[in-house]
Amino acid sequence: MKEVSALAGNPKLRPHTSWSQAPSTAAFPTGRVDVWRVRLDEPATAGAQGSVLSPDEIARASRFHFEKDRIHFTQCRSALRAILAGYLAIPAAEIRFEYLTNGKPRLRAEQNPHVLQFNVSHSANMAVIAVGSEHRLGVDIEKIRSDVDTASLAERFFSLRERAGLQALPDRLRVPGFFACWTRKEAFLKATGDGLSFPLADFSVTTHPDLDPELEEINGNTEAGKLWFLADLSVVDGFRATVALDRCHSRLETYSWN
Ligand SMILES: CC(C)(COP(=O)(O)OP(=O)(O)OC[C@H]1O[C@@H](n2cnc3c(N)ncnc32)[C@H](O)[C@@H]1OP(=O)(O)O)[C@@H](O)C(=O)NCCC(=O)NCCS
Structure with missing residues (x-):
């Protein structure tokens, strides 16, 4: 069902990654990184998930000049919240982000006792979201x-x-x-x-x-x-x-x- 690559010893990832369906429950990523591929223009969900966003995210979405960008941002944040909610076992709408001085978002410490880490990247209609714990990760x-x-x-x-x-x-x-x-x-x-x-x-x-x-x-x-x-x-x-x-x-x- 899923591709697993051992990084220790011979850390290779096959260049043609296969993408598995989401597991029904997300096990906490201890020592592991899960990368999620997200389509930001799926007709079934586009524009339908604004309700899980926080007021500052909704305000940010409203400032995009082009509707396409607003939908992509909303989709990306909604997916990020839903994915993180699965690991944290809390509702997506209750997730609270804070921002480092350079703009990197992270989870507020009180919601994140096991130090879940994530990073997001988006381009056109695609996004990738990497989730791990404790150690640093980045995606582009x-x-x-x-x-x-x-x-x-x-x-x-x-x-x-x-x-x-x-x-x-x-x-x-x-x-x-x-x-x-x-x-x-x-x-x-x-x-x-x-x-x-x-x-x-x-x-x-x-x-x-x-x-x-x-x-x-x-x-x-x-x-x-x-x-x-x-x-x-x-x-x-x-x-x-x-x-x-x-x-x-x-x-x-x-x-x-x-
Ligand atoms: C902001 C920056 C972190 C990434 O910007 P980007 O490549 O344009 O955008 P991406 O889609 O990959 O990443 C943006 C997401 O990363 C996260 N992010 C923001 N600041 C970040 C930072 N300092 N470190 C890590 N992640 C960051 C956010 O989640 C953001 O998405 P959101 O604001 O929609 O929630 C920064 O590196 C930048 O400004 N890059 C500009 C591109 C450039 O000149 N690159 C040089 C050539 S290598």
């Missing part, structure tokens, strides 16, 4: 666009090592390599919670889109990179996604929310 998804100027964006956002890696790829891999590099970097940044305050040129990930990702170095220190495990996720055609996990995690499972 990007819709692939072939009209981007990969060379100039790489110059702006990637390290010298990454730029060289991208440059060495054959032309046909340049765009997927660019987005692979991007989601790997973002997933790591989101795991640390530092966001863009962590200088993007100060760490390097691998750029080949078809090879297992790695965090190669942080400030030139290759040992520091080994404390993290990166896994690319095949969410759906036309997207790239990566999850970054503290090595303390030992398993990764992948589920479809809808």
Whole structure:
């Protein structure tokens, strides 16, 4: 029913991840990370779940200029609440978030005695939500666009090592390599919670889109990179996604929310 990957010892996730149906009850993710794939434009649920959102979330939703963005945000928060509610065994509407100074949301401590951790990413009509406990994790998804100027964006956002890696790829891999590099970097940044305050040129990930990702170095220190495990996720055609996990995690499972 589900894909389970042992990260300890030989930490590999097959590149073509299979996504299982949601389990009827979610066991608390001790030592494990569950990644949920969420469609944000499902007709059966789109726009129908606003009631579980908090007043500040409803206010935020109302500020989106385009209805599509409002629906995507509402869907994503509703799914996040429902998923977390399953692990915490409390109603989705009662979940309370707080925000770190860099914007990273987390559960309020009084609702979270076993330190459930989560991270969310969304792009166009897809979202991924990673849930674990105690140890840091981050996730990123990007819709692939072939009209981007990969060379100039790489110059702006990637390290010298990454730029060289991208440059060495054959032309046909340049765009997927660019987005692979991007989601790997973002997933790591989101795991640390530092966001863009962590200088993007100060760490390097691998750029080949078809090879297992790695965090190669942080400030030139290759040992520091080994404390993290990166896994690319095949969410759906036309997207790239990566999850970054503290090595303390030992398993990764992948589920479809809808
Ligand atoms: C805000 C940031 C954390 C991610 O932004 P993003 O990639 O545009 O958006 P994503 O969909 O992946 O993530 C947004 C979600 O992450 C969470 N989040 C917000 N701030 C966060 C932070 N500092 N750390 C981790 N997660 C964060 C939130 O849940 C947010 O979703 P919500 O506001 O709808 O609830 C930050 O890294 C950023 O601004 N990135 C801009 C992109 C960029 O320039 N990247 C450089 C190239 S690698």
